[in-house]
Amino acid sequence: MTEKELRDLLEEKENPSVYLGTAITGAPHIGYFLWITRMADFMNAGLKVKLLLADLHGALGKTPWDSLERRYEYYEEVIPLMFEGIGVDTQSLETLRGSSFQLERKYVLDVLKYSTFVSVNDCRRAASEVVRLADNPKLSGLVYPIMQSLDEVYLDADIQCGGVDQRKIPMFSREHLPKLGYKPRVEIMTPLIPGLMGKKMSASDQRSKIDLLDGPQVVAEKIDDAFCPAGMVEGNGVLAFLRYVIMVLKRDRGEKLVVSRPARFGGDLEFANYGDAEKAFRDKELHPSDLKKAVAEEINVLLKPVQKHIGELEDSARRAYGPRNEK
Numbered sequence: 001m002t003e004k005e006l007r008d009l010l011e012e013k014e015n016p017s018v019y020l021g022t023a024i025t026g027a028p029h030i031g032y033f034l035w036i037t038r039m040a041d042f043m044n045a046g047l048k049v050k051l052l053l054a055d056l057h058g059a060l061g062k063t064p065w066d067s068l069e070r071r072y073e074y075y076e077e078v079i080p081l082m083f084e085g086i087g088v089d090t091q092s093l094e095t096l097r098g099s100s101f102q103l104e105r106k107y108v109l110d111v112l113k114y115s116t117f118v119s120v121n122d123c124r125r126a127a128s129e130v131v132r133l134a135d136n137p138k139l140s141g142l143v144y145p146i147m148q149s150l151d152e153v154y155l156d157a158d159i160q161c162g163g164v165d166q167r168k169i170p171m172f173s174r175e176h177l178p179k180l181g182y183k184p185r186v187e188i189m190t191p192l193i194p195g196l197m198g199k200k201m202s203a204s205d206q207r208s209k210i211d212l213l214d215g216p217q218v219v220a221e222k223i224d225d226a227f228c229p230a231g232m233v234e235g236n237g238v239l240a241f242l243r244y245v246i247m248v249l250k251r252d253r254g255e256k257l258v259v260s261r262p263a264r265f266g267g268d269l270e271f272a273n274y275g276d277a278e279k280a281f282r283d284k285e286l287h288p289s290d291l292k293k294a295v296a297e298e299i300n301v302l303l304k305p306v307q308k309h310i311g312e313l314e315d316s317a318r319r320a321y322g323p324r325n326e327k
Contacts, residue, residue, distance in 0.1 A: 001170060001187040011157055013157065018042050018159035018188075021052035021098075021151060024071040025063050027321050028078055030207040030299060033086070033245045036079075038161060038190055040088040051079070052157055054098040060140040061131050071095065077309075078212055084305040086249055090140040102147060103155050108154075110180065114146045117179045118172075126172035129165045131316045132229055150174035152185045164189040193244060193294055194237040196226040211324065213314055216300045216305070223296040228288045238295050240290075246298045247274040259286065259294040265319060 009016050017216050020035055022028075042049045055072045059065055076095070083090045101107060124133060126145035148169050158172060170187035177184050195208030210222050228238045241242050242257075250257055250272075257277060259269040269286060271277040280286035306313065317324065 001174065001189075006159070006186045007155075013158065015046060015048050016158040017048035017049040017050060017156060018161055019052055019053045019151070019155045019157040020161045021057070021148065022075070023054045023057040023061050023063075024068065024075050025058050025061050027211060027213075027317060027324075028082070029211050030245075030302070031195075031209060031239065032082060032212075033241075033302060034193055035161065036082045036088075037086060037245055037248050040086060041082070041144050042161070042227075043088065043092055047159075048177060049092065050094045050096060052098055052111055052155065053079075053150060054119060054151075056098045056102050057144060060144045060147070062138075062140075062234065064146075067320060070316075074313075074316045074320040076180070078306065078313060080240075081305040081309065082212070082302075085302040087253075093127070093258055096155070098151070102151075107132075107150065108152070110150050111143070113180060114150065114176065115143075118146070118176055119313050122172065126168045128131075128269060144168045145172050145200060151323050153182050155189055157185060159186045159188055161188045161190065163192055165192055167311070170225050176307065181303055189245060191240075193240045196237050198227040198235040198237065211325075212303060213310060213317060214303075214304050215310075219299050219303070220293075220296045223292045223299070224289075227293065228292060229314060233282055237295055239278060239281065241299070242291070242295055243274045246295065247271075247277070248285075257298075259290050259292065260288055265290075 020039060022032075022035075039049055039051065052323075053072060053075050055068050058071060059068055063071060079095075080090055082094070086314075120142060123142035123145055124137065126140050127133060130143050131137075131141035146284050148174060152173060153158075162170065162171075165189075167189055170185075170189070171246075174184040174187065196210070210219055214222065223238060226238050228236055233239055247257065249255075257271045259271070261268055269280065269290075271280070277286065277291075281288075281291060
């Protein structure tokens, strides 16, 4: 929002800044690779890239206050390894902690000032797809969009990038920031990757996602069990991950996706772009089991840097989230 504003910004400013914020709620999973690759795109394009690890937003989203520090530490450990997994140097990436500036006097005054310009219904609509709001919601969930809106200002960002599930908050920001004398920002929204069961990939549902700490065998088993009917593209999380992560990386590296098959089944298949792979799957020339095997192999390559540190990461994750079930 909007493409014209983005084009104008890129023409007028040599190195615009873009930020993405992630609340430290559930443990990161492979769905995070979608925005990791987008951040890499921005860095490769020469933008100033900022990653906000939003600890206070985690609390507003119902993360227990006494878990914030441990969850922040886990995110701080594992996110750089995801960038390493896609082969990106993070020296130019600026990582910030939300509470490092969100508790400053001017920021808090702006939160209070903002609250005099917006209604309860405005905040409720904006937060509805990001924060779990009950019929009688906690005030914290309504403060959430106000703070996310102000983060654009206090991070001096020209662009905010986030998932399409957050779209109501960027629209909230564009409408209300000028009332405080701040300019609206360009908003870029990424699609969401369906979970392994065909719905949204969720940090709280082990069946819907592959955790970053899942070992190679667990990854293969989860992908093998995933919702992936022959010829069906819609709601297919295996295909979506192929589209938005794997084939993006392949394209940038000038590589092809190789799907290994025995000679009796026609031998190996190669795809230079996602469109050809989807067509082959839709036409049932690419069997679900062959697709799943290839995607599982690619995911395990992405997770190699995490696996190198699996012992300390498992300890850190246990402190932050408690014991986990691999399946």
